[in-house]
Amino acid sequence: MVQELQGLSPYTVVLIAGVLILVLLLLRWSIARSRPKQTPPAEESGVQIGNGQTIGSRSEQDDYFASMTTPVGTLALVADGISGMANGRMSSTLAVTTFMKEYAKVTRPEEIITYLDRTAGVVNRNILQQLNGQGGGTTLAVVVLVGNRLYYGAVGDSMITIYRNGEFVPVNSKHTAEVLLEEKVLAGQMTAEEAKDSPVRYHLINYLGYEGFSSMEIADTPLELLPGDYVLVCSDGIHEALTEIELETIMRKGLPPQDSAEQIIEAVHRKGLKHQDNATVILLSGG
Numbered sequence: 001m002v003q004e005l006q007g008l009s010p011y012t013v014v015l016i017a018g019v020l021i022l023v024l025l026l027l028r029w030s031i032a033r034s035r036p037k038q039t040p041p042a043e044e045s046g047v048q049i050g051n052g053q054t055i056g057s058r059s060e061q062d063d064y065f066a067s068m069t070t071p072v073g074t075l076a077l078v079a080d081g082i083s084g085m086a087n088g089r090m091s092s093t094l095a096v097t098t099f100m101k102e103y104a105k106v107t108r109p110e111e112i113i114t115y116l117d118r119t120a121g122v123v124n125r126n127i128l129q130q131l132n133g134q135g136g137g138t139t140l141a142v143v144v145l146v147g148n149r150l151y152y153g154a155v156g157d158s159m160i161t162i163y164r165n166g167e168f169v170p171v172n173s174k175h176t177a178e179v180l181l182e183e184k185v186l187a188g189q190m191t192a193e194e195a196k197d198s199p200v201r202y203h204l205i206n207y208l209g210y211e212g213f214s215s216m217e218i219a220d221t222p223l224e225l226l227p228g229d230y231v232l233v234c235s236d237g238i239h240e241a242l243t244e245i246e247l248e249t250i251m252r253k254g255l256p257p258q259d260s261a262e263q264i265i266e267a268v269h270r271k272g273l274k275h276q277d278n279a280t281v282i283l284l285s286g287g
Contacts, residue, residue, distance in 0.1 A: 046286045047069065047074040047145055047284055047285070047286045048256060048257045048258075048284070048285045048286050049067050049074070049076065049257055049258075049282065049283070049284050050256065050257030050258030050259065050260055050261035050262070050282070050283040050284075051065060051067070051258070051261050051280070051281065051282045051283070052261035052262050052264055052265035052280070052281050053065065053265065053278075053279065053280040053281075054237075054265050054268055054269060054276075054278070054279050055278055056237055056268075056273075056276035056277050056278050056279055057273070057274065057275060057276045058276075058277065058278050060089060061089070061278055062080065062081030062082070062088040062089050062092055062138075062278055063078065063079070063080050063081070063092060063235050063237070063278040063279070063280040064078075064079050064081070064089070064092040064093045064095070064096045065077065065078045065079070065096065065233075065280050065282055066096050066097075066100055067282060067284075068100060068103065068104075070103070070104065070106070072106050072107065072108065072109060072112075072144075072146065073109065073112075073144050073145050073146035073147075073151075074144065074145045074146075074284065075099075075100070075103045075142070075143070075144050076142070076143050076145075076231075076233055076282045076284055077096055077099055077100075077140065077141065077142035077143070077233065077282075078140070078141050078142075078158050078233050078234060078235050078280050078281075078282060079091075079092035079093075079095040079096050079138045079139065079140045079141075079158070079208075080092060080138060080139040080140075080156065080157075080158050080235040080236060080237070080278065080280070081093075081136075081137075081138045082135075082136065082137045082138060082139075082204070082207065082209075087130070087131055087134060087135070087136030088136060088137070088138065090127075090130060090136065091127050091130075091131075091136050091137050091138035091208065091209050092138040094123065094126060094127055094130065094138075095123045095127070095138050095140050095208055096140075098119060098122060098123050098126065099119050099123070099140075099142060102115060102118075102119045102122070103115065103119075103144075109146045109149070109151075112144050112146070112151045112222075113151065113218060113219075113220070116142065116151070116152075116153035116216065116218050117153075117215065117216065117218055120140075120153065120155065120208065120215065120216040121215075123140075123208050124208045124209060124210070124213045127208055127209035128209060128211065131209060136209050137204075137207045137208060137209030137210055138156070138207060138208050138209060139154075139155060139156020139157055139158040139175075139204070139207055139208070139235070139236075140153070140154065140155050140156060140158060140208055140216070141153075141154045141156075141158035141159060141160050141172065141233050141234075141235075142154070142233075143160060143231055143233055143284070145225075145231065145284060146222070148224060148225045148226075149222035149223070149224060149225070150162075150171075150222055150223040150224075150225050150231060151219065151222045152171060152172065152218070152219055152223070153216045153217065153218040154171075154172035154173075154175075154216065154217045155175055155206055155207055155208060155213075155216040155217060156174075156175050156204055156206065156207040156208075157174045157175065157204060157236045158233070158234065158235050158236060159171075159172065159174070159232075159233075159234055159236070159238075159239055160172045160231070160232070160233050161231075161232045162223075162225070162229055162230070162231055162232075163229065163230040163231075163232060163248075163251045164226060164228070164229050164230075165228070166248065166251075166252060167248065168232075168244055168247065168248065171223070172217050173217060175204060175205055175206035175207065175217070229285070230251065230257070230260075230283055230284065230285045231283070231284040231285070232247075232281065232282070232283055233281070233282040233283075233284075234279070234280060234281040234282070235277070235278060235279060235280045235281075236277060237268070237276065237277035237278050237279030237280065238264065238268065238279045238280070238281050240277065241267075241268045241271050241273055241276060241277075241279060242264070242267055242268060242271070246267060247264065250263045250264055250267065257283035257284065257285050258283075260283055261281050261282070261283045264281050265279065265281065
């Protein structure tokens with residue numbers, strides 16, 4: 001080959017070399033194009049995620065959480081299996097894994113609200129089928145960040161809040177008897193003291209795995225997030241242990257989401273509550 005090239009003119013050699021380089025570039029481009037596209041991690045999508053969890057004083061961890069990013073947006077969710085009832089862990093795990101699986105099928109932001117509503121019904125039926133008449137169930141708080149838009153769904157007493165300019169802005173409602181008691185107080189049917197001391201105050205009136213479940217609380221349109229906003233998703237073990245002021249004190253430090261989440265869990269531990277529930281928090285920023 002070398003001898004053959006020696007017999008060619010310099011111009012011909014340069015031409016051959018150029019053709020070879022072009023062929024190699026085309027092969028490289030073809031191989032790269034044939035590779036499957038990888039789902040961008042949260043950091044590449046502009047969303048930073050932090051999370052933390054503690055078992056508290058419970059004998060088992062019934063909270064289950066997860067997050068994932070697809071080309072559509074970033075999903076994060078927390079499910080709190082109902083403590084004191086059998087199959088709480090099964091219920092929370094089934095809820096999270098099903099929502100994750102179904103979210104992977106979402107191809108456009110316009111499908112998110114329908115996805116939330118449809119999947120909640122699927123999960124409720126599946127949990128009831130698994131329970132087969134036994135006690136069980138789970139709360140669920142789920143958010144999807146698409147740019148500066150926040151889609152959400154919630155059922156039970158797990159909470160979604162937005163930390164904005166030093167304060168928390170509540171997003172969803174608690175589905176507990178406390179809401180019904182407050183309505184009775186406003187109607188003059190009972191006193192505030194009676195409502196506060198009611199033994200059913202924290203009983204759930206809507207959750208996944210409930211025979212009377214009708215729907216999950218879902219916003220008709222996404223909420224608009226502002227620059228600097230943080231989205232907090234947590235089980236009741238967080239907001240029952242820490243006051244809003246204590247949470248704001250941590251958030252005002254302006255730490256990355258993971259550091260803030262860890263400090264929230266550390267604050268729960270420092271409280272040392274005798275009956276501390278499982279506690280889970282997910283923090284998201286950016287988008």
